[in-house]
Amino acid sequence: MVDLNKDIQYVKGVGPSRVKLLNKLEIKTLGDLITYFPRTYEDRSKPRVIADVQDGEEVLISGYPVGRMNEVRIRKNLLICKLIVRDETGSCLITWYNQPYLKSQFKPNVRYKFYGKATLRGTRVEMMSPVFEEEEKVNSTGRIVPIYPLTQNLSQNAIRKVIEEGLKITDGNLDETIPDYILEKYSLYDINTAIKQIHFPDDFESFSKARKRLVFEELLSMQLALLAIKNKYQETKKGIQFDKDAKFSDIIDKLPFKLTGAQLRVLEEIDKDMESDKPMNRLLQGDVGSGKTVIALIAAYKAVKSGYQATIMAPTAILASQHLETFNEILGDTGIKCELLISGIPKKKKEEIIEKLAKGEIDILIGTHALLEENVVFKNLGLVVTDEQHRFGVRQRGIITKKGSNPDVLVMTATPIPRTLALILYGDLDISIIDELPPNRKPIETYAVDGKMEARINNFICKNIDEGRQAYIVCPLVEENEDIDAKSVMETFENYKNNVFSKYRVEYLHGKMKTKEKDAIMEKFKSGEIDILISTTVIEVGVNVPNANIMVIQNAERFGLAQLHQLRGRVGRGKYQSYCILKYKGSSPIIRERMKVISSTNDGFVISEKDLELRGSGEFFGTKQHGIPEFKIANLFEDIDLLKGIQGFAMEIISDDPLLKKDKNKLLRQMVNSKFKDRLEI
Ligand code: ADP
Ligand code: MG
Numbered sequence: 001m002v003d004l005n006k007d008i009q010y011v012k013g014v015g016p017s018r019v020k021l022l023n024k025l026e027i028k029t030l031g032d033l034i035t036y037f038p039r040t041y042e043d044r045s046k047p048r049v050i051a052d053v054q055d056g057e058e059v060l061i062s063g064y065p066v067g068r069m070n071e072v073r074i075r076k077n078l079l080i081c082k083l084i085v086r087d088e089t090g091s092c093l094i095t096w097y098n099q100p101y102l103k104s105q106f107k108p109n110v111r112y113k114f115y116g117k118a119t120l121r122g123t124r125v126e127m128m129s130p131v132f133e134e135e136e137k138v139n140s141t142g143r144i145v146p147i148y149p150l151t152q153n154l155s156q157n158a159i160r161k162v163i164e165e166g167l168k169i170t171d172g173n174l175d176e177t178i179p180d181y182i183l184e185k186y187s188l189y190d191i192n193t194a195i196k197q198i199h200f201p202d203d204f205e206s207f208s209k210a211r212k213r214l215v216f217e218e219l220l221s222m223q224l225a226l227l228a229i230k231n232k233y234q235e236t237k238k239g240i241q242f243d244k245d246a247k248f249s250d251i252i253d254k255l256p257f258k259l260t261g262a263q264l265r266v267l268e269e270i271d272k273d274m275e276s277d278k279p280m281n282r283l284l285q286g287d288v289g290s291g292k293t294v295i296a297l298i299a300a301y302k303a304v305k306s307g308y309q310a311t312i313m314a315p316t317a318i319l320a321s322q323h324l325e326t327f328n329e330i331l332g333d334t335g336i337k338c339e340l341l342i343s344g345i346p347k348k349k350k351e352e353i354i355e356k357l358a359k360g361e362i363d364i365l366i367g368t369h370a371l372l373e374e375n376v377v378f379k380n381l382g383l384v385v386t387d388e389q390h391r392f393g394v395r396q397r398g399i400i401t402k403k404g405s406n407p408d409v410l411v412m413t414a415t416p417i418p419r420t421l422a423l424i425l426y427g428d429l430d431i432s433i434i435d436e437l438p439p440n441r442k443p444i445e446t447y448a449v450d451g452k453m454e455a456r457i458n459n460f461i462c463k464n465i466d467e468g469r470q471a472y473i474v475c476p477l478v479e480e481n482e483d484i485d486a487k488s489v490m491e492t493f494e495n496y497k498n499n500v501f502s503k504y505r506v507e508y509l510h511g512k513m514k515t516k517e518k519d520a521i522m523e524k525f526k527s528g529e530i531d532i533l534i535s536t537t538v539i540e541v542g543v544n545v546p547n548a549n550i551m552v553i554q555n556a557e558r559f560g561l562a563q564l565h566q567l568r569g570r571v572g573r574g575k576y577q578s579y580c581i582l583k584y585k586g587s588s589p590i591i592r593e594r595m596k597v598i599s600s601t602n603d604g605f606v607i608s609e610k611d612l613e614l615r616g617s618g619e620f621f622g623t624k625q626h627g628i629p630e631f632k633i634a635n636l637f638e639d640i641d642l643l644k645g646i647q648g649f650a651m652e653i654i655s656d657d658p659l660l661k662k663d664k665n666k667l668l669r670q671m672v673n674s675k676f677k678d679r680l681e682i
Pocket of ligand 2: 292293387
């Protein structure tokens, strides 16, 4: 069998300079080479009618020679051969240089295919030195040609050649990676056929079967790995069994509102986890305003009543303080002690908190990254909640969790993503979803405007403020920037404060300000001492000011759908009708589509699905910070249906054979281990 770890320098035609170029493309071994998949394909199989040929395109045409080939000798060593070819729509003049033997090649009344670069001279179509072949014969012109991502100084032809050489070595010799029973069940190509056909497909059907097989492998191995990680985690760790007598209902009865059905369902799932002896590792997904905070509070209540401490980590000081307020309001008369730990608090106070925490005199500690510091030590931490978890890395989650001994973990996120994708991103977590907003919320009305309505919008803002409401105005920049054509907080602030909104109390907020200043401004906005807050996206996360009912977003074209939705979620939190006004510039189809989507729905799940579609999965997940594995060939959007099938199938496999120990799954175990070496060994 072939050694896929063999260095590419041993592939024919690969010298030291090629090695360097290939290394730039992350191609180091034979295995890398044959899994360097084409970016796209050039279809040389379907001819274009001559009348439709565009100037400058590489194109395949098909037609009959008209008359004989005409040869003109220009100089001693320059012979021009011209042939006119006609199809049903027009004719094309074809030219070759110095190829006298061509003359005898063309037979009248036989149809040929020509592939080459076309030019239009006036209305006449011309083609220079095309490759050609008789239509009837099996042909090299009429095939689908792979196009690879390149690097400087490496041509398509060169990389194609190298890959062809690589395939000569591996062809027929690759070890199968998927068990037969699965290949059969899903009618998948075997590995050798798939690899060959993905590079040089016979036709489109073979290409799509090859792709399906390779995507299948990629998705299945990842899904199996995630499930295996989860199993392993749960099998090896013994968690806390919280007290059955510490009932959720005791605190639910004290709430100022009735929980929604979705909240109750989620609580049931959490309750089960908390009472089980396995550590909870659960993701709570719910749109902005769906009421996640109270879920965290109820879980924390149970932890404390069971004799443990709980901690809530939030991404900003504003949010942490707000949580503390909520907790104190609701837990006020229960005797449960809550404290706030953020980096802004005085040193003495901080020391006091740390001391009390270690003695167990604080029950619930709410804070920011400050919680992660080494000297923050709990007496017996039983529950860890991270809010807006997309702001934290996996590592930070790890640090806070280690402050307890296998505590239950609840991570909350307001970035709704389709369930299928959640299973990938958070495959090692159980997932709960709040898919219902508290009742009597009026849907936010959203309007996208392209600049002409400034005066009307400003009047509208004034009218609402006069009625006692407050407004947010979000700008993409802090300060003006010559290179970026977008509004800044400072410029807008000066303008609005001195001109447009001079009768109102206008303030600004941005991330470059000190925490203390930011908190002071936010405090004033909450208490109604500010009418209009001009801000960057620092207010994006979780802030709750029910009296604010207008969100204006400047240069909305600069924000992605998910972010627009998050920002919009700052309003619509109280009993007033709320409005979101998106001021945008530009007319690209994507921008228009985004504006259309966000104006037409308030449903975060719909928006995230659309976001994924518009951006493609690569950008949707953006950086690696999510911890999502990178895919070589799968595309989470295009392959979503296949993915759904695979997720179900992976669960079947794992529930039948949790550690892939059965003989029939031997290949699967190898596949998972080889692809996810660093993360697990099963
Ligand atoms: P998010 O899920 O965005 O974190 P919050 O927890 O901040 O949402 O809740 C938003 C607002 O809705 C808060 O003011 C909260 O008190 C209120 N709330 C939560 N649950 C309910 C409910 N079942 N009925 C009415 N109001 C609720
Ligand atoms: Mg929240």
